[in-house]
Amino acid sequence: MKYIILGNGPAAIGAIEGIRNYDSKGEIILISKENCIAYSKPQLYSIIKDKTIDDIYYRDEDFYKINKVSIILDKSVNSIDFKNKLVFLKDDNIQYDKLLIATGAKANIPEIKGFNGEIFSFTNINEALKLKEIIYGKDKIAILGGGLIGVKLSEYLNKIGKEVSLIVSSSGVLSSLGDEKISEILNKVLVKNGVKLYLSTKVIETKKDSKKIELKSDKGSVICDVIVSCKGVKPEIAPFENTNLLTDHGIKVDDHMRTNLEDVFAAGDVTEVYNHIDDKYCNIPILPNAFNGGYCAGLNMAGKDHKIDTIYPMNSLQIFDVQIITMGLLKPSEHDEVLSFYDENKRIYKKLVIRNGKLVGAALLGEIDRAGILNNIIRSNIDISEIKNELFNDKINFYVIPRSIREIIVKSYTEGIK
Amino acid sequence: MKRRIICDEDYCIGCRLCEVHCTVKHSKSGDILLAYKYENEKEPSRMEFEQKNISCGSIVCMNCKDPLCIKACSMGAIKIEDETVKIDTERCVGCWMCIMVCPFGAIKRGDKKAFKCDHCFDEAIPICVANCPNKALSYEVD
Numbered sequence: 001m002k003y004i005i006l007g008n009g010p011a012a013i014g015a016i017e018g019i020r021n022y023d024s025k026g027e028i029i030l031i032s033k034e035n036c037i038a039y040s041k042p043q044l045y046s047i048i049k050d051k052t053i054d055d056i057y058y059r060d061e062d063f064y065k066i067n068k069v070s071i072i073l074d075k076s077v078n079s080i081d082f083k084n085k086l087v088f089l090k091d092d093n094i095q096y097d098k099l100l101i102a103t104g105a106k107a108n109i110p111e112i113k114g115f116n117g118e119i120f121s122f123t124n125i126n127e128a129l130k131l132k133e134i135i136y137g138k139d140k141i142a143i144l145g146g147g148l149i150g151v152k153l154s155e156y157l158n159k160i161g162k163e164v165s166l167i168v169s170s171s172g173v174l175s176s177l178g179d180e181k182i183s184e185i186l187n188k189v190l191v192k193n194g195v196k197l198y199l200s201t202k203v204i205e206t207k208k209d210s211k212k213i214e215l216k217s218d219k220g221s222v223i224c225d226v227i228v229s230c231k232g233v234k235p236e237i238a239p240f241e242n243t244n245l246l247t248d249h250g251i252k253v254d255d256h257m258r259t260n261l262e263d264v265f266a267a268g269d270v271t272e273v274y275n276h277i278d279d280k281y282c283n284i285p286i287l288p289n290a291f292n293g294g295y296c297a298g299l300n301m302a303g304k305d306h307k308i309d310t311i312y313p314m315n316s317l318q319i320f321d322v323q324i325i326t327m328g329l330l331k332p333s334e335h336d337e338v339l340s341f342y343d344e345n346k347r348i349y350k351k352l353v354i355r356n357g358k359l360v361g362a363a364l365l366g367e368i369d370r371a372g373i374l375n376n377i378i379r380s381n382i383d384i385s386e387i388k389n390e391l392f393n394d395k396i397n398f399y400v401i402p403r404s405i406r407e408i409i410v411k412s413y414t415e416g417i418k
Numbered sequence: 419m420k421r422r423i424i425c426d427e428d429y430c431i432g433c434r435l436c437e438v439h440c441t442v443k444h445s446k447s448g449d450i451l452l453a454y455k456y457e458n459e460k461e462p463s464r465m466e467f468e469q470k471n472i473s474c475g476s477i478v479c480m481n482c483k484d485p486l487c488i489k490a491c492s493m494g495a496i497k498i499e500d501e502t503v504k505i506d507t508e509r510c511v512g513c514w515m516c517i518m519v520c521p522f523g524a525i526k527r528g529d530k531k532a533f534k535c536d537h538c539f540d541e542a543i544p545i546c547v548a549n550c551p552n553k554a555l556s557y558e559v560d
Binding site for chain 1: 422427466468469470473474475477480481482483484486489490492493494511512513514515516517518519520521522523525526527
């Protein structure tokens with residue numbers, strides 16, 4: 001059996017571990033356009049401050065050797081002949097029996113009227129190193145986009161003494177989380193720490209002279225030396241356009257991470273997966289989903305019949321000194337019940353979203369301990385009608401769950417029964 | 419996974435001695451008086467004691483068969499070694515993804531590092547189990 005894995009992120013690593021769980025002999029070839037071993041993208045920010053890539057490797061350097069993986073780095077895939085099972089590189093082609101596409105996502109870079117200089121981005125190691133080099137000796141950085149990447153990058157650039165202008169089109173940062181309170185709290189935290197925050201602001205055009213860039217918006221002007229676009233990511237599906245591979249907002253996969261083509265699997269940020277809570281297909285570019293998807297794909301590529309766990313968004317983030325964990329759906333619809341609590345002085349926020357007696361979303365800010373208990377309640381689809389008040393008022397605690405269900409949970413996790 | 423500390427809540431009396439022994443065991447001095455009164459920062463217990471009415475018990479890492487924490491860790495810092503889930507503190511950066519997913523709430527936040535029960539790898543049986551006065555805690559190795 002010959003496996004080819006395209007990409008070298010958590011989905012690819014997960015797939016290697018999945019395959020090797022059942023097939024210790026099959027040949028695995030990994031092809032990555034990046035020239036380094038897998039690293040942790042959530043930790044890319046630390047490169048800006050004091051870390052190097054060696055500090056953020058996702059696995060030990062001997063991981064590939066131990067798992068008998070041949071790695072081809074710094075090579076892009078030009079196209080794939082799915083009919084004849086061939087992957088075409090620039091100067092080579094390789095046959096596969098099973099293929100995993102885990103090519104991730106790339107930065108969205110907007111065009112700004114009147115600007116012909118470079119707009120930087122921050123979604124991979126090359127972009128991060130380039131930005132680090134370019135900002136040396138420059139003071140004023142403008143960041144477009146108040147999503148997770150934009151906010152974290154603002155924090156780190158601020159920490160190394162840069163004057164950061166964060167320009168956000170919506171009325172609050174991290175609006176995609178769907179929780180206005182969290183956005184509101186973080187808006188204040190960013191401003192308090194010295195980030196210049198421009199909310200509900202759209203850049204209309206720019207003017208550049210030899211010294212400065214002037215970004216003109218509907219709310220006035222921002223002067224900067226460097227522009228970084230953090231306006232989200234889009235799945236890297238260019239090599240597969242005009243093929244039979246089914247794509248929409250990413251490569252469409254089923255609950256076994258299979259694409260519509262035989263022996264072709266996909267996982268991670270490149271995919272569009274079924275979101276169990278929203279009941280629709282969407283792109284959920286977060287690390288646990290990438291690893292889980294890759295792991296599941298790996299098992300199935302090796303001949304197992306493995307169904308992926310329930311998938312929905314979740315995040316753990318720290319913005320300056322504020323710790324946040326969110327999971328599931330935070331923007332309730334009309335018939336959902338919402339329990340929420342906010343203590344401004346202690347800066348503690350807790351919110352539960354309940355739909356038909358089941359927990360479908362939770363947000364914790366400040367006190368995040370034991371958040372996984374809530375996550376498990378969402379994942380396991382447990383009815384919480386009887387315990388919701390305790391769950392909301394008390395400290396999150398395993399013993400809130402009725403004993404009979406608790407015993408099932410212990411059994412299922414310790415014995416691996418679903 | 420084969421090593422598990424199980425609490426039988428019918429026998430747990432809520433004395434929290436498991437926490438005391440855990441703290442002492444993981445303290446710098448290993449001495450109860452020093453650990454509680456004189457060490458600069460009291461070593462936190464790895465146990466999570468919880469109570470609901472007369473139901474009570476302690477929860478620690480259950481060494482899941484297919485641990486969610488390993489899959490969620492953003493640094494690849496959690497591994498299975500000696501049939502035990504272990505956190506490599508050199509690698510851990512405190513992203514708390516593990517806390518986000520642990521179904522038992524068994525992983526705790528330290529100073530930018532996650533920590534949890536290590537099943538007292540240097541003892542024949544974990545110290546909490548050995549000292550549980552009503553034998554509510556038991557150690558399963560199979």
